[in-house]
Amino acid sequence: MIEVFSWPTPNGHKVHIMLEECGLPYKAIPVNIGSGDQFKPDFLAISPNNKIPALIDPQGPDGQPISLFESGAILLYLAGKTGKLLPRTDRGRYEVLQWLMFQMGGVGPMLGQAHHFRMYAPEKIPYAIERYSNEAKRLYGVIDRQLSRNRYIAGKQYSIADIAIFPWLRSWANQGIVLADYPHLEKWFAEIAERPAVQRGVKVLADLRRPITDDKARDVLFGKTQYQQR
Structure with missing residues (x-):
């Protein structure tokens, strides 16, 4: 049985959804990133980037x-x-891969920064909030334009590109987004959210997540603990 070491975050849910969509048996093992489980030697042995x-x-x-x-x-x-x-064809595979890279290099990092500076930063920095909120809007616009021409992110078929992007858009309000401003994306989002495997995937470990309110968790996630040599 596959073991997935995870937590209920967008990147975690990407893999939970994929496992559910593929019908593979798996065991979800929680890695509490607020308490520092990601820095334990056993986890670092399989995830050196913690x-x-x-x-x-x-x-x-x-x-x-x-x-x-x-x-x-x-x-x-x-x-x-x-x-x-x-897709099994070269053309179809590359069409999906470019949008997967779009998520990995753009959607995840930029929406994560928008979320951080809007919700978690110890001080409100107007420049940072404006910069990353605007970038979030730009990225939503890119996706909306793509979906104006295609049912799914990479074309006619549901793929790992949709699975990669969807969890990052679930916190659209915290990213400064009005979803109705992106009608094609909004329609796609509603369709993906109705998929049974997606509904199961986003529930994996979800009951373990708690709001980040204490100083220890903030330090583990955003402070000096992240940068210690290991």
Whole structure:
């Protein structure tokens, strides 16, 4: 059985949803990032960047166990393992991959910064809030334009590109977004949210998450603990 070491964050939910969509048996093992579980040696052994999610598959490509970190890499691995949610033609595969890279390099980092400076920063910095809120709006605009021409992010077929992007847009209000301003995206979002596997995936470990209110959790997530040499 696949073991996924995770927490109910957008990157965690990407992998939870993918596992549900693929119908693979798995066990979700919580890594409480607010209490510092991500810095424990056992977790660092499979995720040297101390980020969730990470995965161990006892039946890897050569029949031997494999461990993986980085949510995008895990999505690609699971798509390859199951033959699902990634086109088999070269053209179709690259069309999906470019949007997966768009999420990994743009949507995740920029929306994460918008969320941080709007919700968690110890002081409100107008320049940072404006910069990342505007970038969030730009990215939503890019997605909305793409969806004005396609049912799904990368074309006619639901794929790992949709799975990668959807969880990051669930906190649209905290990112300074009015979803109705992006009608094509809003329609897509509603359709993806209705998928049974998506509904199951976003519930994985969700009952464990708590609001970040104490100084210790803030230090672990955003302070000096992150930058200690290990």
